[in-house]
Amino acid sequence: MLGVKNSMNLTRIMALVNKDIKKTVREPAALFLTLLFPVMLMLFFGLAFGRAGGESTYQVGVVNLDAGGPQSRWSGYFLGNLTSVGVIRTVEYAANETAQADLSQGNVQAVLIIPSGFGQSCSSFWTAADPSLWVRASVQLYLDSGSMFATQAIPPIVQQALEATIRGPQRTTAQLPVELASPSLVASAKLTAFDYMAPGVFAFATIFLVLIVSSSFTVEREEGLLRRINTTPATPSEFMTAASIANMISALAQGLLLFVMSLVVGFHSSAGLTGTVMAFAILMVFSLCNVGFGLITATLSKSSGAANGISFIFVIPQMFFGTFVGAALPPDIQVLGRLVPSYYVTDALTSLLLRGAPWTGPTILLDLAVVSAYSVIVLILGVLLFRKYGKSQ
Amino acid sequence: MQASISIDKLTKKYGDVIAVDGLSLEVGEGELFGLLGPNGAGKTTTINVLCGILEPTSGHVNVGGHDVVKELSDVKEAIGVCPQDTAVYPFLTIKENIELFGKMHAMPSDKLEQNLEYVMGKMRLLEWANKRAGTCSGGIKRRLNMAMGLIHDPEIVFLDEPTVGMDVQARHAVWDFTKELKTRNKTVVLTTHYIEEAEQLCDRVAIIDHGKLIALGTPAQLESKSKEKHLEDVFLKLTGSDVRGEE
Numbered sequence: 001m002l003g004v005k006n007s008m009n010l011t012r013i014m015a016l017v018n019k020d021i022k023k024t025v026r027e028p029a030a031l032f033l034t035l036l037f038p039v040m041l042m043l044f045f046g047l048a049f050g051r052a053g054g055e056s057t058y059q060v061g062v063v064n065l066d067a068g069g070p071q072s073r074w075s076g077y078f079l080g081n082l083t084s085v086g087v088i089r090t091v092e093y094a095a096n097e098t099a100q101a102d103l104s105q106g107n108v109q110a111v112l113i114i115p116s117g118f119g120q121s122c123s124s125f126w127t128a129a130d131p132s133l134w135v136r137a138s139v140q141l142y143l144d145s146g147s148m149f150a151t152q153a154i155p156p157i158v159q160q161a162l163e164a165t166i167r168g169p170q171r172t173t174a175q176l177p178v179e180l181a182s183p184s185l186v187a188s189a190k191l192t193a194f195d196y197m198a199p200g201v202f203a204f205a206t207i208f209l210v211l212i213v214s215s216s217f218t219v220e221r222e223e224g225l226l227r228r229i230n231t232t233p234a235t236p237s238e239f240m241t242a243a244s245i246a247n248m249i250s251a252l253a254q255g256l257l258l259f260v261m262s263l264v265v266g267f268h269s270s271a272g273l274t275g276t277v278m279a280f281a282i283l284m285v286f287s288l289c290n291v292g293f294g295l296i297t298a299t300l301s302k303s304s305g306a307a308n309g310i311s312f313i314f315v316i317p318q319m320f321f322g323t324f325v326g327a328a329l330p331p332d333i334q335v336l337g338r339l340v341p342s343y344y345v346t347d348a349l350t351s352l353l354l355r356g357a358p359w360t361g362p363t364i365l366l367d368l369a370v371v372s373a374y375s376v377i378v379l380i381l382g383v384l385l386f387r388k389y390g391k392s393q
Numbered sequence: 394m395q396a397s398i399s400i401d402k403l404t405k406k407y408g409d410v411i412a413v414d415g416l417s418l419e420v421g422e423g424e425l426f427g428l429l430g431p432n433g434a435g436k437t438t439t440i441n442v443l444c445g446i447l448e449p450t451s452g453h454v455n456v457g458g459h460d461v462v463k464e465l466s467d468v469k470e471a472i473g474v475c476p477q478d479t480a481v482y483p484f485l486t487i488k489e490n491i492e493l494f495g496k497m498h499a500m501p502s503d504k505l506e507q508n509l510e511y512v513m514g515k516m517r518l519l520e521w522a523n524k525r526a527g528t529c530s531g532g533i534k535r536r537l538n539m540a541m542g543l544i545h546d547p548e549i550v551f552l553d554e555p556t557v558g559m560d561v562q563a564r565h566a567v568w569d570f571t572k573e574l575k576t577r578n579k580t581v582v583l584t585t586h587y588i589e590e591a592e593q594l595c596d597r598v599a600i601i602d603h604g605k606l607i608a609l610g611t612p613a614q615l616e617s618k619s620k621e622k623h624l625e626d627v628f629l630k631l632t633g634s635d636v637r638g639e640e
Contacts, residue, residue: 023484228480231474232497233466233470233498
């Protein structure tokens with residue numbers, strides 16, 4: 001409109017940001033969509049697909065160096081006792097290196113090394129009454145440090161199996177010729193399905209800003225509040241800037257809450273501080289894109305009810321092709337993801353949080369550039385369309 | 394008297410519909426001016442053009458010495474608006490709603506705090522200051538609606554049917570405050586369907602119908618000219634007794 005000065009007033013912008021934040025916090029529907037719904041989603045996926053959901057059996061790799069020995073039946077008894085517990089399944093390896101490689105990849109939760117002479121050692125318990133005459137041996141156990149079950153439960157199970165093998169059902173406090181060496185903790189690179197989903201869940205949650213923004217603008221239009229604000233010196237630029245800042249703050253709060261929740265339910269973030277900060281920065285830039293989509297939705301909608309429906313034009317494609325949902329689609333259809341900004345957000349967050357990629361990596365910077373370009377274009381388009389056609393429907 | 398508002402051949406069209414048709418009038422500085430007319434006469438459209446919400450199709454409008462098209466920012470600095478329909482943020486408290494509009498005018502915090510107490514006191518809102526607007530009664534919201542337009546102590550005030558839906562006590566509070574605005578030399582443009590309200594409060598009134606000015610003068614002048622005892626009779630004589638649609 002002619003005659004409107006373009007200078008921005010910080011007092012007005014901050015007052016409008018404060019108003020928008022209060023709306024998010026005080027209105028149950030906005031609070032639910034911004035914070036509670038994403039948290040519930042993260043919790044659900046974490047429990048359903050993460051390690052917190054529990055596992056029914058655990059794989060223990062076995063390297064039996066006593067297999068060809070003269071008393072090899074003892075190692076057979078030992079492994080039999082171990083698997084009789086029910087929650088342990090053994091996988092035999094010929095070489096320690098192979099077993100260790102699988103442990104570090106998370107394919108097994110523990111590796112047990114049965115030493116050469118194990119059978120002789122067990123046998124000496126029965127043939128020599130004097131412990132000084134026993135043939136000593138030491139069973140080595142390596143555990144996945146990332147598995148709570150592996151570190152807490154497997155050592156006592158192995159110890160019990162060892163005692164049962166040597167002594168049988170007879171329980172004594174006497175020493176054994178075979179000892180279980182102090183377990184070594186090995187960091188496992190095993191990732192759960194949830195680890196692959198979590199970056200997409202962050203993007204998924206931010207997409208719902210489309211609904212919040214479109215609903216907020218249409219309600220304010222219906223209630224005459226936009227028109228009323230328009231009678232004050234507040235400029236459209238100030239109003240839109242405030243809306244953008246408020247939604248970026250919402251996205252940041254949402255991201256922080258989700259990040260904490262994801263860690264609680266078992267997400268293994270490989271990102272350092274800078275990588276994590278970069279992930280949040282990308283989410284905040286992405287929130288601007290969804291503010292733009294929200295404004296376009298508000299422009300197209302005659303009422304807040306219609307806005308809720310129309311906003312799914314922007315929500316559904318982003319959700320299906322650009323978040324964790326897309327991973328389940330056939331490869332031909334997955335290509336469509338490159339058309340939606342959420343794809344690049346999920347891609348960048350996956351690289352940063354899951355693979356621990358450096359924030360200056362070319363993939364990250366390219367994704368950020370695409371999301372930024374998308375956000376600027378969509379936001380400008382949304383603001384222009386809303387100012388021209390959306391303010392007074 | 395110096396003109397605070399000057400309207401020259403204002404026309405506003407919505408497509409083929411002419412809402413305001415060549416309206417010309419002036420409102421003096423410190424004058425309490427009534428804009429009367431049946432539903433759909435063009436009152437609210439005129440107010441919306443004066444506030445800069447709508448652009449005129451043709452004609453010139455000057456408010457507080459500023460052209461509403463070319464110097465809209467200056468016009469917005471000078472005016473306070475109480476819209477016809479209650480427009481308040483339901484999730485903000487009474488105080489926060491008023492405060493927000495004070496901040497829209499970039500008021501210094503000490504002045505804002507001072508005016509808040511004053512305006513809430515005048516509008517009898519102090520008791521509900523920290524109550525969310527969405528949970529208040531219609532009468533409180535109407536008073537809040539007016540307080541939000543006056544918090545920055547504007548020189549020119551537009552009150553578009555400010556007393557609709559108010560009980561007698563609240564109406565009197567609004568009338569008292571409106572009279573006080575006049576004593577402080579504020580220019581007030583009041584639209585109302587309560588003719589006795591205009592008769593009691595306004596220095597001059599304009600009656601418009603079908604977007605055109607059909608009478609202008611003090612209530613006494615209009616009564617005398619029409620040889621009627623009450624302004625309402627003058628109004629009915631000039632606009633007829635047919636029931637009109639909403640504006």
